[in-house]
Amino acid sequence: MPSYRNKPPLSYYRTALPGVDYSELQGKLIVIEGPDAVGRSTQVRRLKPWLEEYGHAVLDTGMARSALAGKGIKEAKEGNTLGPITMTLYYATDFADRLENEIIPALRAGFVVLTDRYIFSIMARAIARGENRTWIERTAGFALVPHAVLYMRAEVKDLISRVVVGRGAFDYWESGLDLHFGKDMYESFVRYQSRLIQVFDNMAEPYAFETIDASQSPDRVFASLQRAISKVVEMESPAQRAARLKAARAKSPLRLVPAAKTVHKAAPAAKTAPKARRALSAE
Amino acid sequence: MFLQNRLPGRLIVVEGIDGSGKSTQMSLLSQWLRRRGYAVTFSEWNSSPLVHETTRRGKKKEMFTPTSFSLIHATDFADRLEQYIIPLLKAGAVVCADRYAYTAFARDVVRGVDRAWVRNLYRFALKPSLAFYFKVPLDVALGRILGGRDALKYYEAGMDLGLSRNMEESFRLFQGRILEEYEAMIDEMGFHVIDATKSIETQQKEMRRIVLQEFGRVRPPGVLGTEVRVAELSQ
Numbered sequence: 001m002p003s004y005r006n007k008p009p010l011s012y013y014r015t016a017l018p019g020v021d022y023s024e025l026q027g028k029l030i031v032i033e034g035p036d037a038v039g040r041s042t043q044v045r046r047l048k049p050w051l052e053e054y055g056h057a058v059l060d061t062g063m064a065r066s067a068l069a070g071k072g073i074k075e076a077k078e079g080n081t082l083g084p085i086t087m088t089l090y091y092a093t094d095f096a097d098r099l100e101n102e103i104i105p106a107l108r109a110g111f112v113v114l115t116d117r118y119i120f121s122i123m124a125r126a127i128a129r130g131e132n133r134t135w136i137e138r139t140a141g142f143a144l145v146p147h148a149v150l151y152m153r154a155e156v157k158d159l160i161s162r163v164v165v166g167r168g169a170f171d172y173w174e175s176g177l178d179l180h181f182g183k184d185m186y187e188s189f190v191r192y193q194s195r196l197i198q199v200f201d202n203m204a205e206p207y208a209f210e211t212i213d214a215s216q217s218p219d220r221v222f223a224s225l226q227r228a229i230s231k232v233v234e235m236e237s238p239a240q241r242a243a244r245l246k247a248a249r250a251k252s253p254l255r256l257v258p259a260a261k262t263v264h265k266a267a268p269a270a271k272t273a274p275k276a277r278r279a280l281s282a283e
Numbered sequence: 284m285f286l287q288n289r290l291p292g293r294l295i296v297v298e299g300i301d302g303s304g305k306s307t308q309m310s311l312l313s314q315w316l317r318r319r320g321y322a323v324t325f326s327e328w329n330s331s332p333l334v335h336e337t338t339r340r341g342k343k344k345e346m347f348t349p350t351s352f353s354l355i356h357a358t359d360f361a362d363r364l365e366q367y368i369i370p371l372l373k374a375g376a377v378v379c380a381d382r383y384a385y386t387a388f389a390r391d392v393v394r395g396v397d398r399a400w401v402r403n404l405y406r407f408a409l410k411p412s413l414a415f416y417f418k419v420p421l422d423v424a425l426g427r428i429l430g431g432r433d434a435l436k437y438y439e440a441g442m443d444l445g446l447s448r449n450m451e452e453s454f455r456l457f458q459g460r461i462l463e464e465y466e467a468m469i470d471e472m473g474f475h476v477i478d479a480t481k482s483i484e485t486q487q488k489e490m491r492r493i494v495l496q497e498f499g500r501v502r503p504p505g506v507l508g509t510e511v512r513v514a515e516l517s518q
Contacts, residue, residue: 018349018395068346069355072337081333083365085407086358090334093354100348131407138403142350 010107014141020104027107028233029144031118032225034152035196036174037162038214039221043152044116046222047229051112054235059106062116066097077173084129084179091122092139099143107144112233119143120151120203128195129179147232150225151204152214156193163189284402285384285410292372293498294409296383299417300458300465301439302424303479304486306381308417311487312494313379321377324367328382331362342438349394352438356387357404364408372409384408385416385472389464393457394444413497415490416474418466421459423480429454 010025032040032047044060051058064073073090076082082090095118106113119140126136163170170185172178176192177185204211212224229235236244288294295312297305313323329338338355341347347355368378384405391401429451437443440450441457469476475493477486 015397015400018397068341068351069337071340072334075336076333079333081362081366083362086331086333086361086365089354089358089361093337093351093358096348096351096354097346100350101346135403135406138400141400 010147011145012141013143013145014138017100017142020100025104025107025144027109027111027113029103029107029113029115029146030229030232031115031120031146031149032152033118033120033149033200033209034214035154035159035193035200036171037159037166038152038154039162039218040116040152042218043222043225044114047114047225050226051114051229051233054240056112056233057106057110058114059102059111060114060116061098061102063091063121064094066094067101068097069094082178084126084131087178088122088126088129088131088136089139091125095119095122095140096142103144115146118146118149120149120200120207120209124196124199124203127199128176128192148228149207149209150228151200151209151211152221153197153200153211154214156190156197158215159193160186160189284406285408286406288372288409288412290369290372290409291375293377293412294368294372294380295377295494296380296385296411296414297417298382298385298414298465298474299419299479300421300424300462302426302428303417303419304427304483305415305417305479307483308415308477308486308490309379309381311483312490313377315487315491316377316494322375323377323379324371326363326368326378326380328380328386329356329359331359331366333362333366334359342436345437345443347438347443349391349396349443352394352443353387353391353396353401353404356391360384360387360405361407368409380411383411383414385414385465385468385474388468389461392464393441393460413493414472414474415493416465416469416476417479417486418476419479421455421462424462425455425458 010029011022016022032044034040041062044062048058048060064070069090073094076087076090103113103115123133123136123140127133163174170189172185174193175181175185175189176195177188179192180188181191181195182188200209203209210228212221212228214221216224295309297309299305309325313325316323334355338359341351341355368380371378387401387405388398392398435450435454440454442450442453444453444457446456447453468474477489479486481489
């Protein structure tokens with residue numbers, strides 16, 4: 001498999017979408033991935049207000065939420081005739097609709113897009129069901145390369161305790177019961193989710209996942225996600241920075257931080273290249 | 284490109300632009316096959332009940348992009364293949380498909396979708412036993428269609444491509460481009476080309492000749508020869 005680490009941000013993996021100008025995309029695309037019941041949605045719910053607090057407009061999106069195919073997928077999953085290839089392509093349709101009609105417009109407008117699952121879940125489910133890896137990788141190849149893919153990793157035992165304690169029952173699709181991986185829901189869940197985790201693990205390197213240990217407490221997981229996101233999203237506006245320094249000065253009797261005027265002038269200079277800085281001081 | 288069909292049944296495909304007369308010919312062929320003792324079933328493009336509502340909503344509200352349009356049709360195709368075509372081929376039936384993946388190869392590429400991407404998309408499809416292409420000049424096909432039918436529909440006329448604001452003109456340009464894509468596919472896909480300007484009888488005669496050549500003159504055992512396979516399965 002090819003490595004995507006060195007691709008520039010906000011391009012596509014393999015195939016350009018017709019009619020999209022990639023140079024217009026200004027926002028940040030953050031993906032939260034991981035197996036079922038690992039706690040992704042809970043974290044996304046906390047991350048959104050945290051990002052907004054720092055002044056970022058956030059679009060949160062997730063699987064089967066498209067205006068086009070969301071309803072159709074839910075209905076198809078309630079029936080009993082959804083085959084693995086059909087399911088994969090139905091989710092791919094849903095993803096394409098959200099990508100082109102929600103994610104790309106939001107990125108164009110400079111939003112932080114926070115997505116609960118991405119193509120990796122669609123790919124993992126297909127591969128875990130025995131579908132051809134190259135086929136699904138190429139099919140999903142129109143996806144944007146995210147700024148960060150945060151892979152919430154846990155062992156099957158952690159997932160089981162979340163399912164049993166949190167939901168009280170195993171889900172048909174989360175147990176891969178469509179392909180009867182085991183004698184009953186429990187056995188099928190264990191086998192299917194183990195496969196999924198294995199497939200996610202194998203994608204970590206080629207797709208540049210940042211692995212987050214999701215067996216920790218939710219607070220710790222949240223902190224890990226915050227740290228990872230801070231690396232790619234500017235988490236402080238100039239005004240907030242000034243306010244923070246001012247507050248620090250007021251508290252500190254030692255005056256370790258420079259005075260307000262200096263801070264204001266120094267801040268933009270730090271972002272300028274050395275050559276340009278010399279030119280400025282020469283004036 | 285496609286998976287080899289190793290199932291006992293046979294898959295026959297008809298392709299061509301709207302108005303090429305392919306459905307008429309398929310209907311005549313299927314009646315003839317039935318009389319020869321084959322169990323014949325049909326599968327039409329864009330007819331999966333699972334996907335129907337989504338396609339309808341997308342068309343009605345004009346929500347599709349070239350990519351989502353391509354994907355929903357592939358989803359529709361996958362459902363028919365998984366739930367209908369493959370089980371019937373396992374049972375030894377002759378499945379007649381009015382349009383196949385080739386329709387997507389032609390239409391989606393005209394809509395601007397990447398050629399290699401859409402060919403990969405349908406890699407899970409089975410290779411047909413026979414694929415007939417009904418070759419017809421654009422004007423002949425348009426004459427058959429535009430005279431006889433009610434108002435054209437938005438996507439059918441390729442209005443989403445913005446080729447023309449006039450629906451009939453858009454349809455003309457759209458079908459012309461699709462025709463070019465089909466013509467370029469003939470050798471790549473190994474189509475049996477039927478000259479669709481000939482009389483209906485002549486075309487049908489040619490199709491039957493090709494079917495006999497492919498299937499052999501020996502009639503299928505019993506209806507489907509199912510007894511043998513059921514025994515194999517239950518072992």
